[in-house]
Amino acid sequence: DAMVIQNPRYQVTQFGKPVTLSCSQTLNHNVMYWYQQKSSQAPKLLFHYYDKDFNNEADTPDNFQSRRPNTSFCFLDIRSPGLGDAAMYLCATSRRDRSDTQYFGPGTRLTVL
Amino acid sequence: AQSVTQPDIHITVSEGASLELRCNYSYGATPYLFWYVQSPGQGLQLLLKYFSGDTLVQGIKGFEAEFKRSQSSFNLRKPSVHWSDAAEYFCAATLEGGSEKLVFGKGTKLTVNP
Numbered sequence: 001d002a003m004v005i006q007n008p009r010y011q012v013t014q015f016g017k018p019v020t021l022s023c024s025q026t027l028n029h030n031v032m033y034w035y036q037q038k039s040s041q042a043p044k045l046l047f048h049y050y051d052k053d054f055n056n057e058a059d060t061p062d063n064f065q066s067r068r069p070n071t072s073f074c075f076l077d078i079r080s081p082g083l084g085d086a087a088m089y090l091c092a093t094s095r096r097d098r099s100d101t102q103y104f105g106p107g108t109r110l111t112v113l
Numbered sequence: 114a115q116s117v118t119q120p121d122i123h124i125t126v127s128e129g130a131s132l133e134l135r136c137n138y139s140y141g142a143t144p145y146l147f148w149y150v151q152s153p154g155q156g157l158q159l160l161l162k163y164f165s166g167d168t169l170v171q172g173i174k175g176f177e178a179e180f181k182r183s184q185s186s187f188n189l190r191k192p193s194v195h196w197s198d199a200a201e202y203f204c205a206a207t208l209e210g211g212s213e214k215l216v217f218g219k220g221t222k223l224t225v226n227p
Contacts, residue, residue: 006156025165042203043157057214090156097211099145104156 004105022075023091034076035090120216133163134189136204144206199225
């Protein structure tokens with residue numbers, strides 16, 4: 001089945017230690033998104049790629065970076081995680097653009113010690 | 114500013130009872146509308162979507178939603194709730210054309226009593 005896969009499902013890191021989260025998709029969608037979701041809150045868009053074109057949200061901290069080496073993969077890099085970065089990180093894809101239906105992966109739960 | 118409002122933070126229903134989750138939007142034009150469900154520790158699963166046409170939309174897991182332009186609403190319904198429906202439900206909206214991001218409501222947590 002075509003899907004959005006996130007690895008790992010659970011990630012524990014130390015305060016200030018860089019961490020990378022991975023997302024892959026078999027849907028062959030043009031757009032890939034990264035969302036941050038804190039407990040009992042709605043997902044918050046960090047950035048998205050339209051093909052290789054990177055689009056950062058204005059309020060996304062510089063601490064968060066992303067890479068998309070090919071259509072299938074997208075990475076979220078947190079350069080120096082703080083305690084406030086502990087959250088669920090969701091990857092999503094859509095076929096055409098931001099008005100198209102977004103399909104979400106299962107998420108990666110990040111814990112910062 | 115464009116927004117999506119889910120007035121109910123938490124709803125509790127008994128298994129077998131009917132369910133309605135409310136969603137209102139504030140947009141200059143009719144947006145595309147979505148309902149997603151999130152089980153604890155999981156990602157978001159699309160239940161249904163409305164782009165245009167028939168205002169009553171059928172989704173997965175026995176859910177349906179009705180778009181009412183006059184009330185700027187897109188309420189989610191299910192005639193008989195199952196214990197496995199306990200989850201968080203998010204209404205979301207975006208505009209045609211792709212220049213606007215998907216805007217989520219704050220979510221409604223559904224508890225189902227046996």
